[in-house]
Amino acid sequence: MGVDTPLVWIVDSAYTGELHARLGVAEQLGYGHAIIPLPNDDAGTYARLLEDRYDHACRDGEPRPVILLSGTGEDTIGPIADLKGMFHGRLLNVYLASILPDELDLRLQEYDLVASPQLSGANVVTTVGVVHRMTDRLLDQAFHRHRDVFAGLTRPLVGLLVGGNTRYCFGFHEDHARCLGRRVTSIITSLQGSLVVTNSRRTPNEALAALLNEIASLNCRFFDWQQADSYLYPALLAHGDLFIATGDSVSMCSEASYTGKPLLVDINDCATEIYHRHIIGKLIAYGAAKPLSDTFQPWTYTPPDPTGAVVSAIRERLLS
Known part of the structure; x- marks a missing residue:
């Protein structure tokens, strides 16, 4: 790549x-x-670190543009x-935003580009779902990598994507997990299909056990995200015919909707923050998802591509 090729730095x-x-945008x-x-309390030291990185990358003396990707999570x-x-x-x-609070940091206005499902404006890419x-390709x-894992499973194949508790919502407890399990059982039984379940780092062990016990009568497989090959989750998205996801994970919901396959989302008030419900509501309004109930009727939609929208906006700004 030439000297004009941008440096892409990920915080x-x-x-x-x-x-x-x-990583999705950078790739x-x-x-x-x-x-x-991440920045630390010593702003001067942090700036010198990045200056040294930049000088090393431009050691031929020719300056290069820098694309700096940061976002929600840490402040x-x-x-x-x-x-x-x-x-x-x-x-x-x-700045890649997932969930933003009601009181926005005014310094976001200083960014060249903000990607958010919640905001709109001159420097904003309003996404359907999150990046x-x-x-x-993935x-x-x-x-193909995990074709054998899903071979022979009865169709339709339903993927259950389980999140858990968040920093401000602790409602994913055993009772809620049992209720979710009963709804999933009703759908799988009516479809006469099979179920593959995966969890996340936020899934409480007790709630997961209650959920798996509730769906034990089904044709079901479970893989633990901590022990599974990193390709197994996207393989489930690739092989699945229908997805049921908990609304506390806007990332999983956005990834599932990218497949263009039906997505049912559990947006129960007790187990999701209002910000989650607003973002999932945009997916529902778009047509990529529907609220979870005890029944299912198939539908089709054009998959949203929030990452592609941000990449296109970045390229436009590089050319301007």
Whole structure:
């Protein structure tokens, strides 16, 4: 790649969905990327670290543009916005938002681009769902890699994508899990299909056990995200015919809707934050999802592509 090829820097995150959103954009841009540390309390040291990285990348003396990808998770809005002057107009600061609070940080206005399902405006890409890492290529690779895992399962194959408790909502308890299990059982029984279940890092062990016990009578397989091959989850998305997801994970819901297959979402008030319900509501209004009930009728829709929309917006700004 030439000297004008942008440097793509990803601000690290402890939150899987946030990091995967940044990786998804970087991978689709196709310029290569590097992960940089989170800002710390020493702004001067952090700036010098990035200056050293930049000088090393431009050691031939030719300046290069920088695309800096950050977002929700940790509170980095101010420290990352402060970097704008350091690059003398060569920095494209991109903020990838999943869930934003009602009281927005005014410094978001300083970013060149904000991607959000909740916002609109001149520097905003309003997405359907949140940015994620899923692509057609990844789904195809995963489909073939784990073809044997799903071979012979009765169709339709239903994928149950289980999240759990969030920082501000703790309603995914055993009783809720049993209620979810009864609804899933009703749907699988009516369809006479099979079920594949996966969990997340936020799924409480007791609630997961209650859920699995409730659906034990079904033709069901379970894989634990902590122990499974990283391709098994996208393989489930590739092989599944219908998905049921808990609404606390807007990432899983967005990834499932990317497949274009029917998606039923549990948006029970006790187990989802209002911000989750607003974002899932946009998916429902678009036609990519429906609220979970005890029955299912199939439908079709054009898959939303939030990551592709952000990548297109970045490319437009690089050319302007």
